[in-house]
Amino acid sequence: MPPPLHLYDNFTRTLRRFEPLDAGGQVGLYTCGPTVYDYQHIGNFRTFLFEDVLKRVLEWNGYRVRHVMNITDVGHLTSDADTGEDKMEKGSRRTGRTAWEIARMYTDAFLDDVRRLNLEPATILCRATDHIAEQIEFVADLERKGFAYRTSDGIYFDTSRQPDYGRLARLDVCGLDAGRRVDLGEKRHATDFALWKFSPPGEQRQMEWESPWGKGFPGWHIECSAMAQKYLGDFFDIHCGGEDHIPVHHTNEIAQTEARCGTRLANFWLHGYFLLSNDARMAKSAGEFLRVQSLIDRGYDPLAYRYLCLTAHYRGQMNFTWDALDAAATALDRMRHGVRALREAAAAAAPDPALLERFTAEINDDLNLPRALAVAWEALRGDLPPAVRGATLLAFDRVFGLGLAAWEPAVEVVPAAVDALAVARAAARAAKNWGEADRLRGELLAAGWEMEDGAGSYALKRR
Numbered sequence: 001m002p003p004p005l006h007l008y009d010n011f012t013r014t015l016r017r018f019e020p021l022d023a024g025g026q027v028g029l030y031t032c033g034p035t036v037y038d039y040q041h042i043g044n045f046r047t048f049l050f051e052d053v054l055k056r057v058l059e060w061n062g063y064r065v066r067h068v069m070n071i072t073d074v075g076h077l078t079s080d081a082d083t084g085e086d087k088m089e090k091g092s093r094r095t096g097r098t099a100w101e102i103a104r105m106y107t108d109a110f111l112d113d114v115r116r117l118n119l120e121p122a123t124i125l126c127r128a129t130d131h132i133a134e135q136i137e138f139v140a141d142l143e144r145k146g147f148a149y150r151t152s153d154g155i156y157f158d159t160s161r162q163p164d165y166g167r168l169a170r171l172d173v174c175g176l177d178a179g180r181r182v183d184l185g186e187k188r189h190a191t192d193f194a195l196w197k198f199s200p201p202g203e204q205r206q207m208e209w210e211s212p213w214g215k216g217f218p219g220w221h222i223e224c225s226a227m228a229q230k231y232l233g234d235f236f237d238i239h240c241g242g243e244d245h246i247p248v249h250h251t252n253e254i255a256q257t258e259a260r261c262g263t264r265l266a267n268f269w270l271h272g273y274f275l276l277s278n279d280a281r282m283a284k285s286a287g288e289f290l291r292v293q294s295l296i297d298r299g300y301d302p303l304a305y306r307y308l309c310l311t312a313h314y315r316g317q318m319n320f321t322w323d324a325l326d327a328a329a330t331a332l333d334r335m336r337h338g339v340r341a342l343r344e345a346a347a348a349a350a351p352d353p354a355l356l357e358r359f360t361a362e363i364n365d366d367l368n369l370p371r372a373l374a375v376a377w378e379a380l381r382g383d384l385p386p387a388v389r390g391a392t393l394l395a396f397d398r399v400f401g402l403g404l405a406a407w408e409p410a411v412e413v414v415p416a417a418v419d420a421l422a423v424a425r426a427a428a429r430a431a432k433n434w435g436e437a438d439r440l441r442g443e444l445l446a447a448g449w450e451m452e453d454g455a456g457s458y459a460l461k462r463r
């Protein structure tokens with residue numbers, strides 16, 4: 001028997017054995033989704049890919065996953081300190097479209113990339129703007145319980161009411177208060193945060209709603225507490241997001257839910273770590289940031305990026321370079337061809353039990369995908385019967401998500417000039433004009449093509 005699933009919980013800072021709260025084996029998973037004021041970059045997708053692998057590992061262990069992801073389409077301000085502009089209104093000015101139009105446009109772009117990277121869709125994808133009533137109700141309840149106070153620009157959460165505030169991030173709340181006293185404004189404590197913001201007087205926002213406190217819009221954090229509660233209940237299994245969410249966003253989600261429901265929201269808190277880029281060339285040629293589309297424009301298959309992310313543990317930072325992506329693309333290509341050659345035979349075989357057990361041990365060790373990949377390569381190159389190797393690899397791919405079961409090589413389009421050289425060379429060979437045939441072969445090689453001669457036929461292959 002392989003060891004049971006263990007996950008690193010950032011709340012307790014320990015590796016803990018995972019067991020679902022629900023005896024029936026359903027796992028509640030909430031992952032913070034994109035703010036749809038712009039495209040998501042490949043660093044954002046590193047986190048979404050980690051969450052996808054987590055989901056697949058849970059499924060591998062026999063659990064059914066109810067996955068909720070939010071779409072932040074209002075209230076996320078440019079500064080974490082509840083100042084600055086709403087990113088949606090800012091995006092609206094940048095693009096000349098309405099906030100509602102860009103929300104739709106960037107949500108669609110996000111979902112396109114989700115498909116391109118073969119991410120399993122969320123069970124429930126929920127927009128903040130579709131859940132204003134739930135958020136207002138949540139804030140009203142916090143106010144009734146004495147956790148909220150009013151300033152001239154909104155309703156704020158009083159973090160001093162919670163002795164345990166900031167535990168997820170191991171925040172030094174007293175130190176923060178002392179250090180930031182100067183720019184508190186009307187806030188009572190540095191860590192207090194907006195639950196509801198009023199529309200600025202005399203200004204009509206594109207996105208605003210009536211509330212018991214006046215016209216305005218929800219703070220960013222409240223949407224996750226409200227929608228998680230609606231779809232997963234007061235306390236559920238796993239909450240995920242990027243590491244940048246730890247000190248403010250997730251800390252505040254926990255504070256709100258703890259204050260209203262008496263629970264700390266989720267049993268496990270897992271975070272995906274950053275993608276770094278030291279490659280200056282990349283930044284220059286791609287403009288502001290790299291998107292999945294930027295990789296496609298450079299001739300990469302998006303799944304090469306998926307493969308690259310599998311080669312690094314999610315709890316370590318990963319450095320993005322084009323060389324690393326090239327290596328991932330090559331490895332993926334080899335794996336695809338290798339599995340394709342075994343696929344037909346695999347249909348009639350079962351995976352190798354010993355390899356399955358080793359694979360499970362790796363992924364159950366806090367999602368050690370780099371080592372699980374090593375087991376896959378060993379399986380592919382090993383000396384088990386081809387059918388068994390194929391079946392084993394196809395089973396592993398339920399977690400890798402590389403689409404190995406259906407992959408076919410792209411049909412190579414031969415440029416007309418190359419084709420003309422090949423025809424001329426075939427004619428030269430037929431006429432036993434070997435000198436000319438060799439010369440044409442050289443020209444083909446220079447153009448990047450190789451000609452394989454058969455009996456009365458030939459094939460062209462990229463070098």
Ligand SMILES: [Zn+2]
Pocket residue numbers: 031032033224241249253
């Ligand atoms: Zn969130």
